[in-house]
Amino acid sequence: xxxxxxxxxxxxxxxxxxxxxxxxxxxxxxxxxxxxxxxxxxxxxxxxxxxxxxxxxxxxxxxxxxxxxxxxxxxxxxxxxxxxxxxxxxxxxxxxxxxxxxxxxxxxxxxxxxxxxxxxxxxxxxxxxxxxxxxxxxxxxxxxxxxxxxxxxxxxxxxxxxxxxxxxxxxxxxxxxxxxxxxxxxxxxxxxxxxxxxxxxxxxxxxxxxxxxxxxxxxxxxxxxxxxxxxxxxxxxxxxxxxxxxxxxxxxxxxxxxxxxxxxxxxxxxxxxxxxxxxxxxxxxxxxxxxxxxxxxxxxxxxxxxxxxxxxxxxxxxxxxxxxxxxxxxxxxxxxxxxxxxxxxxxxxxxxxxxxxxxxxxxxx
Ligand SMILES: *Cc1c(COP(=O)(O)O)cnc(C)c1O
Numbered sequence: 001x002x003x004x005x006x007x008x009x010x011x012x013x014x015x016x017x018x019x020x021x022x023x024x025x026x027x028x029x030x031x032x033x034x035x036x037x038x039x040x041x042x043x044x045x046x047x048x049x050x051x052x053x054x055x056x057x058x059x060x061x062x063x064x065x066x067x068x069x070x071x072x073x074x075x076x077x078x079x080x081x082x083x084x085x086x087x088x089x090x091x092x093x094x095x096x097x098x099x100x101x102x103x104x105x106x107x108x109x110x111x112x113x114x115x116x117x118x119x120x121x122x123x124x125x126x127x128x129x130x131x132x133x134x135x136x137x138x139x140x141x142x143x144x145x146x147x148x149x150x151x152x153x154x155x156x157x158x159x160x161x162x163x164x165x166x167x168x169x170x171x172x173x174x175x176x177x178x179x180x181x182x183x184x185x186x187x188x189x190x191x192x193x194x195x196x197x198x199x200x201x202x203x204x205x206x207x208x209x210x211x212x213x214x215x216x217x218x219x220x221x222x223x224x225x226x227x228x229x230x231x232x233x234x235x236x237x238x239x240x241x242x243x244x245x246x247x248x249x250x251x252x253x254x255x256x257x258x259x260x261x262x263x264x265x266x267x268x269x270x271x272x273x274x275x276x277x278x279x280x281x282x283x284x285x286x287x288x289x290x291x292x293x294x295x296x297x298x299x300x301x302x303x304x305x306x307x308x309x310x311x312x313x314x315x316x317x318x319x320x321x322x323x324x325x326x327x328x329x330x331x332x333x334x335x336x337x338x339x340x341x342x343x344x345x346x347x348x349x350x351x352x353x354x355x356x357x358x359x360x361x362x363x364x365x
Contacts, residue, residue: 007319008346010355011327012140012296013166014188014195015344020250021193025243032240040249041240042230047252051168051191051260052183052201054175058221059201060228061187061248063241066165069184069198070099072219073134073161076210077182080104082131085158087118087151091141091331092163096134103215105132114332115142115298117291120150130158137173138166141330143287143298143339145171152178159206165189168199169255170267170295170343181206187244190267190295192344193251196244251344268294270347274340277356281365286337295347298337301329306364311335314362322358
């Protein structure tokens with residue numbers, strides 16, 4: 001088997017990990033109850049509090065990718081028949097509605113067309129007394145940002161669940177200032193670690209509402225708290241993925257040394273450089289300027305690709321000839337857009353310029 005090429009990862013995730021991650025991945029494996037590992041775990045939870053901007057004691061890296069954070073949020077909060085308002089303006093809002101439905105919620109969908117932001121007022125007025133209001137902060141399928149702060153400000157007694165999978169590290173996520181109740185993310189997008197963990201934070205209010213004996217044993221946050229929280233006796237629940245936690249710890253160290261605000265600003269600058277460059281190539285951006293993400297850019301596939309290439313041919317050529325990965329469209333946008341991520345350690349001007357140069361060559365522009 002040939003060695004895996006060193007790709008520039010500019011799709012919707014994973015992104016290229018920070019250099020601090022490589023060192024962590026090469027460290028010896030130690031036990032999940034070894035005090036040396038528990039120290040790393042405790043530090044990782046502290047780092048996550050910094051990045052989430054929260055003091056929530058129950059803040060941890062969940063074993064599993066971003067979707068496990070989504071499952072954990074609903075399986076631990078929803079009781080059968082609970083009215084749950086879900087904002088749906090892309091693939092991940094759609095997935096939230098599906099997951100909430102599977103755990104027995106009475107799902108109230110509030111939709112916006114793919115490519116448009118959700119209307120916060122519509123979310124707030126969708127039900128007289130929702131148990132939960134849930135929305136995606138950064139819709140990776142469309143490149144559109146939703147206005148979480150406005151929904152948070154008006155949510156009343158409802159618990160607020162926020163998908164911050166593509167936003168954490170790349171734009172402002174202010175869990176305590178919002179008063180959000182469960183916010184989850186993933187390791188492999190703007191945090192710059194490999195896929196495998198879902199950082200999650202749970203407010204004290206949400207904690208008081210946790211379902212007793214949720215239908216998922218593995219994602220039972222109360223049981224997991226018994227291991228993660230130092231004062232809880234470190235009861236064995238499942239074997240913590242020690243190497244992945246070490247990798248996330250390294251990535252978060254890089255992020256926090258740079259500064260959470262500085263990292264955000266770097267993502268913003270790189271996104272702007274990328275988007276201006278794409279427009280200079282004569283390409284059309286899909287997301288409206290007012291709600292456009294910096295870390296994930298959607299580009300309309302032009303109708304006049306050279307040499308009768310398909311949009312997939314363009315992506316394949318970028319990958320095989322330039323070692324650059326970009327993403328295709330997902331769901332109803334399949335074949336219609338490209339998705340270009342600029343997240344984590346990938347978000348540097350040299351990478352943006354490399355992609356713009358390669359794309360210009362492939363498109364003959
Ligand atoms: C990537 C993504 C997910 C799912 O994360 P996985 O790590 O693929 O499980 C959920 N929500 C959003 C907004 C995402 O971008």
